[in-house]
Amino acid sequence: MEDGALIDAVKAGDQNAFGLLVDRYERRVFNACLGFVFNREDAQDLAQEVFLEIFRSIHAFEGRSALGTWIHRIAVTKSLELIRSRGRKKRAAQLLSLIGLQQAGWDPRADEVDHPGIRLENKDRARHLYAAIDSLPEQQRIAFTLSKIDGRSYEEVAAIMESTIPSIESLLFRAKKALQKKLTHFYQQDL
């Protein structure tokens, strides 16, 4: 079944068609989320949320972009929401710890890197890489993650980010420079 017919069937309430959509896009969604959070459990939860969001929002999909692009955009949005929420909790916990208080609800293990697509001997390096990516401005982070970790082409990244290829190239250039600087600092400190 073509994507167009699949969308029509899902919009008409066909659950089997939705099952087919999950079959078709689950790997792409799971890996997209994994690329942002570097943790298999978080990525699984996020991917579930992405499909629920697709189910809730499919009636609003107008076909102005490819279905895969639209789905990928939802995966990016959901991943960033989790990352932002964790960032807020982490900052609050750090602030409270400065004055001797603890904040409930912040789990330091949330920073744990557990990416099944990274070989065991590279886990330490992956931790440094993730910490460096985590420090990038959001747009640079999205472009870098989609292009380098998720392996999307510049055209796909531009479509997902609703931007142009030159803008993506510029974001990637700046992201790479920032990462080099950050990683150099990491290794100088021997973190």
Next chain:
Amino acid sequence: MNSKMTEDEIAAQVQATLALAEQVEQVEVPLGFKDGVMKGIEATASPVLRPLWLKATLAAAAAILILAANTLTISHFVADRHVVAVASTDPLDQIRMDYSLTDTDI
């Protein structure tokens, strides 16, 4: 600076770490993932699966109920005041009128 690493070694580590980003492998979805999604879908009140006529009927019924309740309340209040004002000679009726009270309240 860490004395164990030279500038060149640090540069090599940085390059290797950056290169790692492009070596991340795509992985398979965990077993049971789709079942979890489909269960979540079934548990969700779906705007897609709920028939349009049902939504429209429910909305219309709710609107009629709200309208009817408002109309009853207003007409009841107006009728009470009117009857009291025209027909009664009881001095307490002035209090009832001023404060919109019923016999039970007094």
